[in-house]
Amino acid sequence: MKRTIRTTALVVGALMTTIGLPAATAQADNPAPRVDLRVLVVSDGGPSTDAVAAELENAGTPYTEVELQDPDRAVINAGFLADTADGRPRAKYQAVVLPNDNPFPTGSAEMAAIVAYEQAYSIPQVDAYTYARPQVGLNAAVGSGYAGNIDGVRAEVTQAGKAGPFGYLEGAVPFEDNSPTVGESYAYLSTPVAGADFTPYVQAAIPGRPTKGSLVGEYQHDGRRELVVTFVYNRYQQQYRLLARGIVEWMTGGVHLGVDRNYFAVHVDDVLAADDRWDTVLDCTPGDVDCQPGEGTPNPIRMAPADVDHAIAWQNDRDFTFDFAYNASGTVDHREDNGGQDPLADKLIADRDQFRWINHTYTHAFLGCVQDTSVVPWKCASNADGSTRWVGRNEIADEIATNEAWGVSAGLPLRREELVTGEHSGLKVTPQQPVDNPNLGLALADTDIEWLGSDNSRDPVQRQVGTATTISRYPMNVFYNAGREAEQVDEYNWIYTGRAQGGSGICEDNPTTSTCLAAPLDLATGYTEHIVPLETRIALGHVLSNDPKPHFIHQSNLAEDRIAYPVLDGVLGDYDDLFTADTPVVNLRMKDIGVEMQRRATWRTALDAGQVTAYRIGDSVTVQAPGGVAIAATMPAGTQHGGTGFGAPYAGKVSGWASAEGQPYTLDLPTSAGSPAAAVRPHGAPAVTGAPTDAAPRPKVPSGVAERIPYGAER
Known part of the structure; x- marks a missing residue:
């Protein structure tokens, strides 16, 4: 063992002489090092490193991934980690993510290179x-702590966590428990080794003991800093x-490219119209x-004026x-049938400035192929030559323009470039209509539409349709044809139970379908006890994923039993309990x-094309991107560009987008930001002993982490 330690120490010392650092005799004259704003992720194929990489990817933070199982991967050595740029030492990565504290074989030169790099x-x-x-500053979990399911x-x-990197959280970090039969998390709970410089940031009670064990903490040792995570995710x-x-x-250190927000927007479709109601005897929706x-x-189900008052109060x-x-025809037809009276429309128009408004077409007509509804499920009607019969360009344009004209006359605060077609029609819908209506793009150009809603469950990728760009919307499993809880539960039971239980059998035909039920829900309690918690969890998962896509429900869900509100209250209530006031939900409109x-x-x-360069030298950050590419960055509060504050405050930092028209964009950090490379070790500095020598044993990964729970959350 002593021989191994000495060998590793010598390797570390040798690496430090070749890592590209300035000579001791000239250290005072050497320029400050450059640290590139890029993260090195070394992956063993496990879910945790995958999760960190996904976070960086989603936020737009540059990273390089080295997969340890890849036989053709790059070798991590001094040259891979650092070099010289413009006459100054350059660190190619601002942080290193490893699967564990030492994923390499005992005595590995690669681990020694990483240690030397981090110290330097x-x-x-x-x-x-x-x-x-x-080796990570913690006592072994076996004996004094706990190793097992959490x-x-x-x-x-902890207070240190709140004062440090997790200050945007109120305090609670609840662990999921979505399945009684599947282990979804595993942890090693333990206390710091006596004398170790270890600061717990997140901790939990150790079962059967009066003490708490660390789940996330910082370990400082040997001139290095490690964030030690002892639970799998x-x-x-x-x-x-x-x-x-x-x-x-x-x-x-709060200095990186990319932007991360928590978003939530809710579109309410079919306002002014009425939605057909689910028939609990026929197990279908008459009129649809x-x-x-x-x-x-x-x-049909239609909102009443009191529902508008409730919506305003809730907002x-x-x-x-x-x-x-x-859909303006909803009120036009209602007035024709009721002597010119429509209290709902009058109320909505009077309170129009309380809401944002989107054109949903005049009659909610299906704008794709002409539907043949003589059969269930429907199919596309055909022309005499067998080709698909499409709704025409003029008919689509009339639906859009007529609805817009009514909205303008009613004084609605519209953005005329936004559109959601009825049922997202006109866009492809499988299996009946696998391509867009070729007349849709032409009609969108005719009516100056720039933003078009699509259904994320079948069209999740943003794309161009004529002059419009799609915006995928998450469907919430609060049904359009339910105004009462019992109707929602009855339909839910029919969809998600087997044929032997009177259900549709969809789960038998497609076992990967989400929300499948082992037995029907109780009509009186199923909504509150099962559907609301599940839909809350799914929607909150989207909110916490830096995902701006909106969710959509229907006006029927704000009427009668107002069944949408328990889910929406669950999402926003849980969010408020988890996050501090400086990390609010961002509620954007469609455009x-x-x-x-x-x-x-x-x-x-x-980023993927390698066209973005970003680095930090002292208290200055320089970013350069091609012309026409807005720069995304997150910086410490007080960061400035040209004497003007950068970005907008969020979660204790400032972040946002900036345009530099292809020129270098410089940010001046506040002195409180510190410098991660303030002290570069001189050439020939003595090697630090105690560098990691033993490969870390592979910790346990339960099935609920290897596979997503709840299964198939997107429907």
Whole structure:
């Protein structure tokens, strides 16, 4: 063992003489080192390093991934980690992420190179998931701590964590427990080794003991800093989503490219119209295409003026704004049938400035192929020659323009370039219509539409349709044809139970379908006890994933039992309990969501093409991107560009997009930001002993982390 330590120490010393550092005799004359704003992720194929990489990818933070299992991977050595640029030492990575504290074989030259690099340039290291062991400043979990399942545990951010990288959290870090039969998390809970410089940031009670054990903490030793994570996670789990921002802020010192926000927008479709109601006896919706022609009696659901008052009061209480997608023919027809009276429309027009409004077409007509509804499921009608019969260009344009004209006359605060077609029609829908209506793009150009809503469950990627760019919307499993809880539960039971239980059998035909039920839900309690918690969790997962895509429900869900509100209250209530006031939900309107998504796509393309350069020298950051590419960055509060404050405050930092028209963009950091490379070790400095020599044992990964829980959250 002593021989191994000495060998590694000598390797470290040798590497430090070749890592590109200035000579001791001339250190005072050497320029400050350059640290590139890029993260090195060394992956073993496990879910934790995958989760960290996904966080960086999603935020637009540059990283290089080295997969240890790849036989053709790069070798991590001094030249891979550092060199010289413009006459000054250059650190190629501002942080290193490893699967654990030492994923290499004992005595590895690669691990020694990483140690020397981190010591030389003050580069932090994240141990994505490792055993609690003395090598990371913790006592072994066996005996004095705990090693095992922590599903449903409520962890807490410590005061040091709040004062440090996790200050955006109120304190609680609840661990998911979505399945009683699947292990979803595993952890090693332990206390710091006596005398170790270890600071717990997130901890939980050790079962059977009066003490708490660390789940995330910082270990300082041998001139290095490690963030030690002793629980396993995947990219989707709530506990990781809560901590991901802080992990990135810790490793980068709050200085990095990319932007991360928590978004939530809710579109309410079919406003002014009425939605057909689910028939609990026929198991279909009379008046809609899932019932045979003439089957049942339509019994539509439509908001009342009191529902508008409730929506306004709810918005004011939650500091949130709905986007109302309206169909003007709903009120025109209602007035014709009711002697010119429509109290709902009068109320909505009087309170129009309380909401944002989106054109949803005049009659909610299906704008794709001409539907043949003589059969269930419907099919596309054909021309005499067998070709698909399409709704025409003029008919589509009339639906858009007529609805817009009514909205303008009613004084609605519209953005005329935004559109959501009824049922997202006109866009492809499988299996009946696998391509877009070729007349749709032409009609969008005719009516100057720039932003077009699409259904994320079938069309998740932003794309161009004529003059419009799509904005994918998440469907919430609060059904359009349900105004009462019992109707929602009855339909839910029919969809998600087997044929032997009177259900549709969809889960038997497609076992990967989400939300499948082992037995029907109770009609009286199923909504509150099962559907609301599940839909809350799914939607909150989107909010915590830096995902600006909106969700959509229907006006029927704000009427009668107002069944949307328990889910929306669950999302926003849980969010408020988890996050501090300086990390609010960002509630954007449709066009702004589209712009955000476009900027991200352009930024990602430039990153992937290697067209973005960014580095820090002392208290100055320089970023350069191609012309036409907006720069995304997150910096410490007080950062300036040309004497003007940069970005907007969020989660204790400032962040945002900036345009430099292809020129270098310089940011001046506040002195409080510190310098991660303030003390570069001189050439020939004595090697630090105690460098890691033993490969870390591979910790346990339960099935619920290897596979996503809840299964298939997107429907």
